[in-house]
Amino acid sequence: MAATNTEVWQRATVVEIHTVATDIRRIVLEPALPKAAEPGSHIDVKVSIGGEEQKRSYSVVESDDAGRLVISVMRAPQSRGGSVFMHGLETGQQLEITQPLQNFPLRVGAERYILLAGGIGITAIANMAAVLQRLKASYTLVYAGRSRTAMAYLAELQERHGENLVVHVDDEGTSLKVDELVAGADLDTELYMCGPIRLMDAVRRAWSERELDSPNLRYETFGNSGWYDPEEFIVKVPRLGIEAKVGQGRSMLEALEDAGADMMFDCRKGECGLCEVRVLALDGGIDHRDVFYSERQQKATEKMCCCVSRGVTSKTGAKADASPAGPAVITIDIS
Amino acid sequence: MTAVQSQSSTTNKVLGHPLNAWYVAAWDHEVTRAPMSRRIANRPVALYRTEDGKAVALADACWHRLAPLSMGKTVGKDGIQCPYHGIVYNSAGRCMSMPAQETINPSATVPSFPVVERYRYVWVWLGDPTKADPELVPDMHQMSSEEWAGDGETIHAPCNYQLVLDNLMDLTHEEFVHSSSIGQEELSESDFVVSHDGNTVTVSRWMLDIDAPPFWLKNMRDKFPGFEGKVDRWQIITFQAPSTICIDVGVAAAGTGAPEGDRSQGVNGFVMNTITPETDRSCHYFWAFMRNYRLESQLITTQLRNGVHGVFGEDEEMLKAQQEAIDANPDYEFYNLNIDAGGMWVRRLIERMLDAEGRLVPTA
The missing domain is CATH 2.102.10.10 (Rieske [2Fe-2S] iron-sulphur domain)
Incomplete structure (x- = not known):
């Protein structure tokens, strides 16, 4: 299963909407140009935020023979606006979506699999689990969430995966212990994960501490999960005389483009490193949301991926330390 | 399927290839x-x-x-x-x-x-890796059995893979293309029987009480030195979708019971063929000739490989010329003969595979 990044846009009709957990809606789309969705694939959707058109990515939870696509959207309290738009959809409404795109392919043929879903991350993992179950592969599906009512598809997954499903629920005192999970992996295990960045960072750290092969740890990030909630901050480019406000729902890259900077970028999700900017001065901290830099490089705060990473108020990033003096200010130069 | 597509399904000159199938990429030693x-x-x-x-x-x-x-x-x-x-x-x-x-x-x-x-x-x-079941590899067990010996080669054939399948499913062409080695007029005079199931097509032909052509007379004498006389000759062609054809071939002294199952007074070979599409107009044709007698003789292995190499060289020349003629005559269609029954079942099984993949579209 190869990566597919060629966007083929098409009309799709919303044919079903159900609430499947607290603040999570299952949305069934009937595309004009149906195409089967491989496990791990996602679609990009044009959403309207404050009258402006933007693009959001949603994992395909499942697709049927007719090419209908199921996505699930959580209304995020700190949403950039996409989830609010998606929750406002009604059946019969039309949307612009891409055909399924693939950046998180499941490899068939590994000795053993661990699939890890944190919260809404189950959307990217559910279809992989279904395929592995059909192939009679050796797999464990680990699903962690805050509370059962916030965990979508729990009953269906329990029915389908039986003993292969392990559930961790914070408010039942059975929180996931990342070190124990990773201790269960060996050199032949491939681990696929999707969830909050803190969870994925912890798994990445445990994985490298165990000296497991890094290519066997698979994850996808749409660059929309950080260590801190997004807040407004200021970006300055002295050489170009730019000073721009980066709103909660905008990226630094977008704000710089709006201010007239000629920006280079590609993936827009913190993977490729093309949007790198050099940090000249920093009032506040940086919430690195990319996977391009190593931990060492992120701590050095000399560079950042402006497509996903953000300024936060305090130097440590901790809310308690937030300076009342105002927004973080990042002074940079660009290529 | 539309009417146009169903018509193309029997006379398509450049057939597409299924992707959900095992194809030979190379000999193990390559x-x-x-x-x-x-x-x-x-x-x-x-x-x-x-x-x-x-x-x-x-x-x-x-x-x-x-x-x-x-x-x-x-x-x-x-x-x-x-x-x-x-x-x-x-x-x-x-x-x-x-x-x-x-x-x-x-x-x-x-x-x-x-x-x-x-x-x-x-x-x-x-194709879809979630469907890649090793059980679906075509049966070519004679290639690695202690009871069979032999060797083969690869032909890079400048034609659509279907033309090779057509060639192997109907061996009446031997009389005309391979007249000096295995061809004889009884091939087109004798009757043949075609059968099929969901994945295989079989064409069987027996020629009783005939003279052995030069290739087979030599083989008989390798096993039975000094052999003279008439033989019963068989060709049992088995196709396994999408592109493997194993042909059970041989001759036995006439009237010694080979058609009834006693092949002890004869020689038996298997022509192993598996064709891997390369492009729409070229293919890798992997073949081997395996025998179940005189297993110890590397000389016979080499002679048989060289002999078949010569025979298949004649096919290659014809297939190349045929593909060129097809491309040079885009307005002309294929027509079918009674002898094409095996090849037509092959096409139908392949088209069902293409249909299941949603890819039944003429590539010509």
Whole structure:
């Protein structure tokens, strides 16, 4: 299963909407140009935020023979606006979506699999689990969430995966212990994960501490999960005389483009490193949301991926330390 | 299916190939630690072995700028390094290292195709990997059995793979194309029986009490020195979808019971053929001739391989000319004869596979 990044846009009709957990809606789309969705694939959707058109990515939870696509959207309290738009959809409404795109392919043929879903991350993992179950592969599906009512598809997954499903629920005192999970992996295990960045960072750290092969740890990030909630901050480019406000729902890259900077970028999700900017001065901290830099490089705060990473108020990033003096200010130069 | 497509299904001159199937990528001895490239079903594939000897098939194009990985070298226990910027992939197609950065872009992968090594061949599956069941590898067990000996070669045939299947499913052409070795007029005079199921087609032909053509007389005398007289000759052609044809061939002294099952007074060979589409107008034709007598004789193995090489060279010439004529006459259609029954069932089974993949579209 190869990566597919060629966007083929098409009309799709919303044919079903159900609430499947607290603040999570299952949305069934009937595309004009149906195409089967491989496990791990996602679609990009044009959403309207404050009258402006933007693009959001949603994992395909499942697709049927007719090419209908199921996505699930959580209304995020700190949403950039996409989830609010998606929750406002009604059946019969039309949307612009891409055909399924693939950046998180499941490899068939590994000795053993661990699939890890944190919260809404189950959307990217559910279809992989279904395929592995059909192939009679050796797999464990680990699903962690805050509370059962916030965990979508729990009953269906329990029915389908039986003993292969392990559930961790914070408010039942059975929180996931990342070190124990990773201790269960060996050199032949491939681990696929999707969830909050803190969870994925912890798994990445445990994985490298165990000296497991890094290519066997698979994850996808749409660059929309950080260590801190997004807040407004200021970006300055002295050489170009730019000073721009980066709103909660905008990226630094977008704000710089709006201010007239000629920006280079590609993936827009913190993977490729093309949007790198050099940090000249920093009032506040940086919430690195990319996977391009190593931990060492992120701590050095000399560079950042402006497509996903953000300024936060305090130097440590901790809310308690937030300076009342105002927004973080990042002074940079660009290529 | 539309009417147009169903019409093309029987007379399509350039047939598409299913992707959900095992195709031979190479002979086992061709795949080594030094990467090689082969185009299979229109896709360039890089083939190499890991340090442990496991055959690997990756898309022959680096994730970064699509440089052919096959021009690179193997590194570490199972990796291959792109010759251009040094990106390293493991046997699963996962990037292991990137130039000038401390991390690896998690999206950086090249497709890794399922591989099975069986019957002296390396088989690959280019379609949906979740359907790549090793049980679906065609039965060619004579290739690696202690009861059979022989060897073969590869023909790079400049024609659509279907033309080779047509050629093998109807052996009346032997009388005209191979008159000096295996051809004889009884081939087109004798009756044949066709049967099929969901995955196979069989064409059987018996020619009783005939003179053995030169190729078969020589074989009889290898087993029965000084043999003279009439023979009963058989050809039992079995097709396994989408492109493997094993032909049970032989002669026995006439009237000694071969048609009833007693082949002890004869010689038996299996012509093993498996055809891998390369492009719409070329294919890799892997063949071998296996025999179940005089297993100890390398001389006979070599003679038979050379003999069949000569016979198949005559086919290759015809297939090349046929493809050129097809391309030079785009307005003319194919018509069918009664002798094409086996080939027509082959087409129907292949078209069902294409239909199941949603790919029943004429490629011509």
